Amino acid sequence: MSTHPRPINEALAILEAKKRFASPAQRLEHLRWMMRGRGLDDRLIALYRSSLVHGNVFTGHGQEALSAAIGMFLKRPITGTPGDVFAPLIRDTAGRLSFGESFEDSFRTYLGKRTGPMRGRDGNIHRGDPTRGQLPMISHLGAMVAAVCGTLLARRLRGEPKSARTVGVTCLGDGGMATGAAHEGINVMAVEKLPMVLVVANNQVSYSTFNDRSFACKDLVSRAEAYGMRGISIDGTDAEECLWAVGDAIARARNDEGPQMVVATLMRLQGHGTHDDASYVPADLRARFPDCLEVAPKKMITDGVIDQAGVDALWSAVKEEITQAYERIRNEPAPDPNDEDWTAWSSTDLTAFRSGSGNSGNSGNSGNSGATP
């Protein structure tokens, strides 16, 4: 059920979007990505409780339907073409997977393996791989809007042809929508008419701050018009609705219909992170929101898309995939300081400049020795 009543022309557009983006086959694929996201999050929590994870674990429980849909409609880069750009947030386990991140690379990062995309050097949730179109998260609170805008603007300035139009997507929470960084980024996105989609997950809480202390408008989607972009408000617990709304928004952005905002109403089903038991969330608020991973299979069974045995088989297959991925990487090596080429600066030239030596400052494999100011 949507939070906004829809006029007849919008209702017709929805029927069309359902056909294009929420076919039975797409709903099945979507369910699988949702399960993969939930399955990986649950496994990461178990590893965290076994003290095997470096850092904290933040999960996307309750947001899988929204997040999984994103990667399904983005084009992954293939050799010679850049592909779309996705800047996921801490709740986007499902979307990261559906956009092509492997279980192995997730596990590698959480376990601090040198074989992972961040080479065991960075916080687990800040992982990314720009060569695959996935930007490493700078912050959950608005910074990624500008990062995606910058990527798309750079492509425009380099003369990206319309026939090869790439799209950028990032996400924001209800709390993130109140930051200055988010406002600046969204304004650039609108003013520059970038082929970009902002997916807002209003999960009712910003850590322990509830909606009534985060914003005063009725629905965050009303901001879309103020910025000058198309916006749609959806029920983020309804998988089918997430599928067609996200698919449609990405297609419109790709089709030069300008920037898009999708605001999904849902509930964060766990604490802010594994360290937080969310005991401050009132039971009546929690009770208003179903779990998308319980609703979706039921609705798909009613619609004749799958039966219960099929749902059970999907869960077993997903859990097995995750176990096998973990087994494949669990004994991979951690970083070895003797083999690392750490410097305090990202550019060795800058290191030389700062150290005053004036020539190559990279000391090869000897860590920071001699280069640290």
Ligand SMILES: Cc1ncc(C[n+]2csc(CCOP(=O)(O)OP(=O)(O)O)c2C)c(N)n1
């Ligand atoms: C400037 C800043 N302040 C505070 C934090 C800590 N922090 C990280 S996420 C978060 C809450 C974000 O809420 P919301 O945007 O609604 O996203 P959600 O966690 O609900 O997905 C806070 C307070 C931070 N990372 N940066």
Ligand SMILES: [Mg+2]
């Ligand atoms: Mg929130």
